[in-house]
Amino acid sequence: VTERAATILDVARVAGVSKSTVSNVVRGSAAVTGEKRRRVLAAIDQLDYRPNALARQLVQRHTNMLGVMVGDLGNPFYAEMAKLIERHAAARGYTAMFCNTLGDAKAELAAVETLLEYRVAGFVFLAYAGDASGVRGALEGRVPVVFVSCEGEWGDTVCANDFHGAELATEHLIGLGHTSIAYFSDPIVEDAVDGARRAGYRSAMAASGLPSQVFHWSPSLHLVTLDGGEAGPIEELFASPSRPSAVVSSNDLGAIDLLDFADRAGLEVPGDLSVVGFDDVMIAGMARVSLTTIRQQQEELAREGVEILAGRIEGRLEDSPGEHRVDVDLIVRGTTAPPRGA
C-alpha cells in the first residue's frame, strides 16, 4: 500500500526546475519568478509532496521538537499543564514529545536518553524525579532545560510561589481559629516543591506560636506517617483525641482523597475537619467538592516556561539560568470553617 513519498527531487523533475528552486519556494525564501513558481506549486500539489522534517533537521543540525517530561498524565494538574505546554510550544513552532515518567527515576532517564537521540531542542520538566539517575549529567550544558512547576537545582525554573501559597493556606486556617493544623504530604508532589510548601506551612505555624505536624500520606494505602515517626492507618489519626482539626494538603488530589476518606469515615467537612488543597484543579470547583485551595496560574506557568526555553534555544537568553516565581491565590470555598469549639 505504501508507495514512496515524493521527494524534492521528484517535484523538481516534474516542474522542470532544480532542487534548490523547489526548496526556495517551499521555504518561501528567495523570491522565485512567477512562472516557475507556479509550475513548482502545481507539481507539489500534483505529487502531494510534503517536506521531510527529518532530512531538514538533520542538515540544519537542530530540531524544533521539545521533550516534555510529565509526572503523571492521570493527574489532572499535570494533564492540564501538558496541554498548555503543548499549545504554547506549537504557537512558537515547536512540536512536543511527551514522556510519562510516573515519578520513576529509571524511566525518566530512559526517556531522556530517547529524546536526546531525537536531538530535541530543549526539555520541559513538569516533574523531576531527581538525580540519582544521572539525568543532570546527560543534560547539563548540552541542551536547554526548564523546570516548570517543579524544581531542579540546575536549569531555569518557573514555579508557583509554593512557600507563600502554603503560608496563605495555613494563615487562612489560623485566622479561622484552628490551632491543631497538620500538613499532609502526598508522594506525588516532587520533594523540592513539597519542601517549599512544607516550609511555608511551618513558617506560618511558627509565626503564630503553633506546633507543626507533618504527615506523609499514601492515599492508596490509607497509611499516614508522622514525620520521622511510625506509620499507621489514617483512621487512627483521626480517632485520637488530639486529632488535627484542619489540614493543609500538599496538593488538590491528596486533599480530595482526604475528603473522600472523611466522607466514608463519617467525619464532617468542614465541621469536624477543615481541608485546604493546592493547585485548584478543575474538579476542586465543583459544587460537590468545593475545595478551598491555593490556585496556581497554570496558564502563566506554561507560557513563561516555554518562553524562557525558546529564548535559550534561539540564543536570545544568554545569562545564567534563573528562578522565576509566579503568584498564587487563596480560593476560599466550602471545605474550611472555624473548628467545632469556636
Added chain:
Amino acid sequence: VTERAATILDVARVAGVSKSTVSNVVRGSAAVTGEKRRRVLAAIDQLDYRPNALARQLVQRHTNMLGVMVGDLGNPFYAEMAKLIERHAAARGYTAMFCNTLGDAKAELAAVETLLEYRVAGFVFLAYAGDASGVRGALEGRVPVVFVSCEGEWGDTVCANDFHGAELATEHLIGLGHTSIAYFSDPIVEDAVDGARRAGYRSAMAASGLPSQVFHWSPSLHLVTLDGGEAGPIEELFASPSRPSAVVSSNDLGAIDLLDFADRAGLEVPGDLSVVGFDDVMIAGMARVSLTTIRQQQEELAREGVEILAGRIEGRLEDSPGEHRVDVDLIVRGTTAPPRGA
C-alpha cells in the same frame, strides 16, 4: 555552551576503526571482535556518543514515532488514554508525539500535517474531529491509522461497545422504575461515538415502549437543546412539570457537570434526578461523586489499539482494516435510585 555532539565518525577516529564497525557494535549487529569492540565501547563512553535518531531514520526511511491525536488532555478520560497509549507504545519501541486537537478540525489537520512531515510511522486517533478537514485524504492508504475510542469510517477501530453500554445504562434506569429518561449529548464526545450511544439508549427505550428524548448540552453555556428543537437554559428543562426523572449522559464529565448543576439548583440526586455517566473516570468513584456509570476498559483499549497499529506498521497485519469492540460494564453507585413516586 553547546559544542557539537559526537558523531559516529568521531567515535571511529578515537577507536581507530571504521565507521561501519562502530555502527555494527552500536546496533549489536554483526559480531565485532573482542578487542576492537572494547575500544569502540570505550570511545563511545569517552565521547558520550549518542546515535542520532534523525539520521538513522532518514536512511532507514521509516521512523518509530507514533502520532497521537488527543481530543482534550484536560479531560481525564483522554488524559488517561494518552498515558496508556504512551506506555504501550514505549513498550514496543515507539515514541509518541501528542497533539491536542480540542475537537477543532482545522487544528487537527494542521497537526496531522506536521506529524506527517516528521514521517511518523502511524497514527492513533483518540478523538477524530471528522472529515471536512481532509485528514482522511492526507492519510488514507499512506500510513496506518487506528481509531481508539472514537470512530473513523476508514482505518482500524478499537472501541468500547458504546451501543451496548448505553443500553445497559438505560435498562438500569428502566429497571428502577423510571419512565421519563432523557439522553444528554455532550459536544466533546465525537459524533460517531455519541451516535452509537444514543442508538443504544433509543433501542432500550423503544424495547420498553418508552419515548426517547435526546438533548444536546453545552455545560459551559448552561444551555440545552432538544434534538432538532429550540435551545433553552437548562434550568427551564428541570423546572417544567414534564421534566425527566433520569438522564443518561454521553460521558462522565457531562454527567458530573449535570450533578453540579443539580446541586446548585437544589435538585436532589438521586431523589429528584437519577444520573448515569459513561467512561468511569477516576473521580466518578469518589465518595462525593459516586456516579453510576458505564466503565470502559481503558487499559484494554490502549493495549489493543497499539498492538494493531504496530502490526500494521510492521507488516504483520495485511487484511483490510477492521472494527474491534471491547466490553463495557455497568457500575452502580449512588446517583441512581427509583423515581420519587415509586
Added chain:
DNA sequence: ATGAAAGCGCTAACAG
C-alpha cells in the same frame, strides 16, 4: 570480521 562507498532527502553557500 572489517572497511569503502553510495546514498537517505534536504539546506546552504556559491557560482552563473
Added chain:
DNA sequence: CTGTTAGCGCTTTCAT
C-alpha cells in the same frame, strides 16, 4: 534569479 555542489550522520550492500 536559478542551478551546482557539498555535505548533515547514519545504514547498508559489497568487496576485501
